[in-house]
Amino acid sequence: MSASFGFNAADLIRFLPETILTVMGTLLMVLDPILHRRGSHAFGHLSIAALVAAIGGAVYAYTQAGPAFGGMLMVDGFATFFRVLVLVVGILTILPSYRFLARQDAETSEYHALLIFSIAGQCLMAAANDLIIVFIGLEISSIASYVLAGYFRDDKRSNEAALKYFLLGSFATAFFLYGVALIYGATGSVNLTAARAVISGQGPGGPAPAPVFIGVAAALMFVGLGFKVSAAPFQIWAPDVYQGAPTPVAAFLSAGPKAATFAVFLRIFMTMFEPIGSGWEPLVWFSALLSMTIGNFAALMQTNIKRMLAYSSIAHAGYVLVALTARSQVGTAAAMFYLAAYALMNIGAFAAVSHLSGRGERYQNIEDFSGLGQKQPLTAAMLSIFLLSLIGVPLTGGFFGKFYIFKAALESHLVWLTVLGLLNSAVAAYYYLRMLVMMYMHEPGEAVENAEPLSLGLRAALILPALGTLLLGIFPTWVLEFAGKSAALVK
Amino acid sequence: MHPITTFHYLALSAALLLIGTVGVLTRRNVVIILMSIELILNAVNINLIAFSHALHNVNGQIFAIFVITDAVAEAAVGLGILIALFRNKETVQADEMDLLKW
Amino acid sequence: MLTDINTILFYVFAALVLGGGILTVTRRNAVHSAISLIVSLLGVAGLYLLQQAEFLFAVQIVLYVGGIMLLFLFVIMLVNLDLAAHQRQFNKQWLVALAAVAAVGAGVGYFLYRGKDAFHFAEGGAGLPPGLGNTEAIADSLFSEYLLPFEIASVLLLVAVVGSVVMAKKRI
Numbered sequence: 001m002s003a004s005f006g007f008n009a010a011d012l013i014r015f016l017p018e019t020i021l022t023v024m025g026t027l028l029m030v031l032d033p034i035l036h037r038r039g040s041h042a043f044g045h046l047s048i049a050a051l052v053a054a055i056g057g058a059v060y061a062y063t064q065a066g067p068a069f070g071g072m073l074m075v076d077g078f079a080t081f082f083r084v085l086v087l088v089v090g091i092l093t094i095l096p097s098y099r100f101l102a103r104q105d106a107e108t109s110e111y112h113a114l115l116i117f118s119i120a121g122q123c124l125m126a127a128a129n130d131l132i133i134v135f136i137g138l139e140i141s142s143i144a145s146y147v148l149a150g151y152f153r154d155d156k157r158s159n160e161a162a163l164k165y166f167l168l169g170s171f172a173t174a175f176f177l178y179g180v181a182l183i184y185g186a187t188g189s190v191n192l193t194a195a196r197a198v199i200s201g202q203g204p205g206g207p208a209p210a211p212v213f214i215g216v217a218a219a220l221m222f223v224g225l226g227f228k229v230s231a232a233p234f235q236i237w238a239p240d241v242y243q244g245a246p247t248p249v250a251a252f253l254s255a256g257p258k259a260a261t262f263a264v265f266l267r268i269f270m271t272m273f274e275p276i277g278s279g280w281e282p283l284v285w286f287s288a289l290l291s292m293t294i295g296n297f298a299a300l301m302q303t304n305i306k307r308m309l310a311y312s313s314i315a316h317a318g319y320v321l322v323a324l325t326a327r328s329q330v331g332t333a334a335a336m337f338y339l340a341a342y343a344l345m346n347i348g349a350f351a352a353v354s355h356l357s358g359r360g361e362r363y364q365n366i367e368d369f370s371g372l373g374q375k376q377p378l379t380a381a382m383l384s385i386f387l388l389s390l391i392g393v394p395l396t397g398g399f400f401g402k403f404y405i406f407k408a409a410l411e412s413h414l415v416w417l418t419v420l421g422l423l424n425s426a427v428a429a430y431y432y433l434r435m436l437v438m439m440y441m442h443e444p445g446e447a448v449e450n451a452e453p454l455s456l457g458l459r460a461a462l463i464l465p466a467l468g469t470l471l472l473g474i475f476p477t478w479v480l481e482f483a484g485k486s487a488a489l490v491k
Numbered sequence: 492m493h494p495i496t497t498f499h500y501l502a503l504s505a506a507l508l509l510i511g512t513v514g515v516l517t518r519r520n521v522v523i524i525l526m527s528i529e530l531i532l533n534a535v536n537i538n539l540i541a542f543s544h545a546l547h548n549v550n551g552q553i554f555a556i557f558v559i560t561d562a563v564a565e566a567a568v569g570l571g572i573l574i575a576l577f578r579n580k581e582t583v584q585a586d587e588m589d590l591l592k593w
Numbered sequence: 594m595l596t597d598i599n600t601i602l603f604y605v606f607a608a609l610v611l612g613g614g615i616l617t618v619t620r621r622n623a624v625h626s627a628i629s630l631i632v633s634l635l636g637v638a639g640l641y642l643l644q645q646a647e648f649l650f651a652v653q654i655v656l657y658v659g660g661i662m663l664l665f666l667f668v669i670m671l672v673n674l675d676l677a678a679h680q681r682q683f684n685k686q687w688l689v690a691l692a693a694v695a696a697v698g699a700g701v702g703y704f705l706y707r708g709k710d711a712f713h714f715a716e717g718g719a720g721l722p723p724g725l726g727n728t729e730a731i732a733d734s735l736f737s738e739y740l741l742p743f744e745i746a747s748v749l750l751l752v753a754v755v756g757s758v759v760m761a762k763k764r765i
Contacts, residue, residue, distance in 0.1 A: 114759070133745075163573065526630045530618075537610075559652060560749065562661060
């Protein structure tokens with residue numbers, strides 16, 4: 001055992017996005033004494049610059065695709081897809097934050113630094129090929145998210161959201177770790193590639209370990225990851241946390257960590273646990289159905305818009321799980337496409353909510369959107385695009401997302417799940433359409449009358465994801481081809 | 492006397508996991524819920540060390556170091572969140588946090 | 594003879610771990626819970642020693658017992674828990690939770706028991722290659738193979754530091 005420091009220049013290039021983000025996150029806090037003025041936008045500008053640079057870094061890293069740091073990271077198309085996705089989510093979180101934080105007098109470098117660190121953790125998760133990296137990335141992302149959820153320390157709702165998120169999140173992490181420990185025991189490794197070799201019986205240690213044992217590990221890891229993506233029956237925290245967290249943070253939580261955790265989910269279950277696929281399929285099948293049903297039916301009954309979007313995000317996690325249940329390359333590609341479309345439309349919808357919520361986040365009810373179409377046609381139009389896409393109307397990204405997922409499910413002969421999923425989508429249309437009716441068919445209420453004009457940041461935060469949603473709906477093949485190419489996770 | 496095998500450690504760790512889970516799910520006091528999570532993390536570490544011993548490699552011990560690192564980070568942040576909450580609400584009982592419906 | 598001592602020690606430490614754990618989740622007073630947790634953590638440290646993980650034994654005592662538990666005790670002092678000690682200790686769903694845990698426990702126990710043959714390695718081995726202390730072996734591995742996780746763990750700790758300051762400080 002000689003102490004050789006096992007990395008070279010190519011490894012560092014493949015690690016570029018994370019490097020850029022951590023350096024900038026640290027820099028933000030160091031520059032705080034110089035830049036901190038009331039109403040200063042410097043932190044936001046610097047964060048966006050870092051995120052754009054990191055997108056560049058991720059793309060550049062892809063030109064040098066391959067494993068890094070002795071197989072700890074796997075920079076492939078899949079990793080790059082999710083890295084870029086979470087970085088875009090980061091930009092779309094910061095854009096509405098400008099006005100939102102200024103309104104509450106809460107602009108600090110810490111907010112932006114924590115956001116940047118959280119995204120760095122998610123980039124790591126996207127590229128992780130070793131459970132130790134998955135774990136550390138997950139924790140960086142989660143711990144930063146707990147604090148962001150409780151960022152308004154003087155607001156009891158925000159405190160409560162942070163505490164609930166923290167308690168259930170760390171509980172979930174502990175379960176995930178227990179699963180990892182069992183994997184280590186059964187295979188002697190926590191590297192996904194090496195563990196897969198052992199599980200499929202091609203490892204150096206002889207025959208494959210008993211499948212029941214791997215099964216327990218898979219179930220424990222499923223519980224841990226299921227909590228993080230708010231899949232039923234582990235969805236209990238999501239509505240409370242989304243409601244209590246500052247709105248841009250809620251937007252971020254519903255898109256960034258979710259996409260990154262699904263990346264990990266797909267990578268773990270489609271590589272390491274792929275040989276025992278028929279064992280975990282019923283588990284995921286059940287969870288997918290339960291998520292869709294609970295999410296959609298509970299969303300019907302909500303009066304608070306943030307809670308409604310939370311339940312809708314639970315339902316959307318269910319759709320992605322349908323794609324995972326398909327256990328095929330087509331399914332993985334469909335999940336990737338869907339997560340991209342979902343992130344854009346959801347974060348856009350939350351941006352509209354954050355615009356309208358007012359000082360102290362007073363206006364959060366669905367009725368507060370009444371008459372928005374008359375007073376602020378642009379906001380209403382953009383929100384309509386997001387809602388239509390969430391329903392899955394043609395010409396939007398949401399339509400093709402659902403289409404590909406159910407197509408993949410049918411190809412894997414999951415007829416019942418497809419039928420029940422489609423019925424669920426029909427139920428979901430009701431509560432999204434109710435919002436549309438509220439915006440266009442009702443007289444303006446207090447919230448809309450008091451709404452301020454759209455700031456530049458918010459305008460961008462609404463128009464960019466709307467364009468993205470339409471782009472995915474009209475030219476889906478651009479993204480889908482890339483996803484299809486990258487979905488072959490087993491190499 | 493019978494020798495202690497890896498399976499003994501596994502059983503001990505599973506028991507500790509269950510005790511911790513009971514604590515998380517039944518206690519009202521947030522500080523004690525946090526301690527129960529620490530118990531679960533220790534159950535994980537017992538497993539890792541036992542496997543590391545049995546497999547003759549140190550990877551498990553290294554993973555355990557990272558688990559402890561994470562326990563530190565979680566404890567610090569969790570207790571910070573608790574202090575922020577206590578300042579506003581003067582309670583540490585998990586089910587009295589009901590501004591947002593559970 | 595050595596096996597006998599190991600066996601006895603294992604049961605002593607296991608009793609500490611489980612006894613401390615049970616007391617932790619059942620005590621009314623949070624300080625008593627914390628003390629029980631320390632007992633449990635010391636028992637875990639003893640198990641590390643039995644498994645020839647000397648480095649982790651030291652880490653467990655210095656960091657866990659010395660560091661994390663101190664943090665807990667500080668917070669227990671900062672936050673007034675007198676009121677909580679006189680209130681109901683268990684939430685309303687405790688019976689449901691207990692039943693669920695018992696069911697899961699039975700399931701996991703059954704599967705572990707059935708899966709125990711999955712470990713087809715030599716039991717009671719020397720643990721590590723001869724001529725190399727535990728700490729050296731860990732250092733060797735940590736600073737070569739595990740360099741990347743080691744480095745990014747610093748980001749994790751930085752996030753925790755910033756996060757706890759943001760949460761606990763009165764005014765930023």
